Amino acid sequence: MQSPRELRRHIRTIREIQHLTRAMKLVAAAKLREAQARVEAARPFARKISEVLLDISSFAGYVHPLMAGRPPHTTGVMVVTSDRGMCGRYNDDIIKAALDLIDRTGDRAAARVIAVGRVGGRALRELGIPILEERSLASKRPTFALARSIAARILKSYDAGDIDHVYLVYSRFYSAREQRPRVFRLVPIVPVAGGGTDRLQAGACLFEPSAKEIVDHLVTRYMQIEVYRALLEAEAGERGARMTAMSAASDNASDIIGRLTLTFHRSRQSLITREIADIVGGAEALSIEQSVTDGGPSTGAESEGG
Secondary structure, eight states: OOOHHHHHHHHHHHHHHHHHHHHHHHHHHHHHHHHHHHHHHHHHHHHHHHHHHHHHHHHHTOOOHHHHOOOOSSEEEEEEOOSSOOSTTHHHHHHHHHHHHHHHHSOGGGEEEEEESHHHHHHHHHTTOOEEEEEOOTTSOOOHHHHHHHHHHHHHHHHTTSOSEEEEEEEEEEETTEEEEEEEEEESOOOOOOSOOOOOOTTSSOOSSOHHHHHHHHHHHHHHHHHHHHHHHHHHHHHHHHHHHHHHHHHHHHHHHHHHHHHHHHHHHHHHHHHHHHHHHHHHHHHHHHHHHHHHHHHHHHHHHO
């Protein structure tokens, strides 16, 4: 059993850790509000550009090679995790979803991974999965320039024949307490149809510049937007997961402090009780000794007198 001094030191350590977890929770909450606003602004734009791509492609009667697709000999996977830990099961769930996808689509050695986030890149490399490229967010918010460079890398690998199908694996943000891994197929492109019913037939529109140039531009922009959306969703999910994890850690610290404080008081009370018992026992021993000492000489004097 720990001594009261050791318990007091343990309580002080846990309380200092609790201060850190509460501070991290507040920081994550502040960043979460900004990340959530960016996600909510990006979602309608991503859906609308998908609808426009489908409409223009249908009007033009032109199918881009990325929309036609080709046999999936090699699968490319962009995995978005965090650069740091302390966010619960956030990274573990994403890595598990990526591994399930890779195993389902073929051999792990045939996969090509673009890892965004140091945690995912390190975990997948340790499992022997080839890393095509690794990017770090450096704990900053994702930018469209980063999404544009990743999309360019994907297009370059596709044109070179290194990858045939491309998937995005990231955490979709629902709320601060709920983030779910999402697997989204980026290539071949399958745009989402809009809700409108008025559709023009192929050849009913005139295009300037050519329909091919417009569709090519929209395909590139579509890929950039989807990558950017994945980065934003992942950022919001990470902030929410970290806030939830730090809140749980603070609550657990409070429980531990409560139990240790109770143990400390019991230990201290037990120590005080023992000390009181020792004092009382010592006083009684002195009293008995004194009574024996006082009684001895008086008995001797009476015997001499008799």
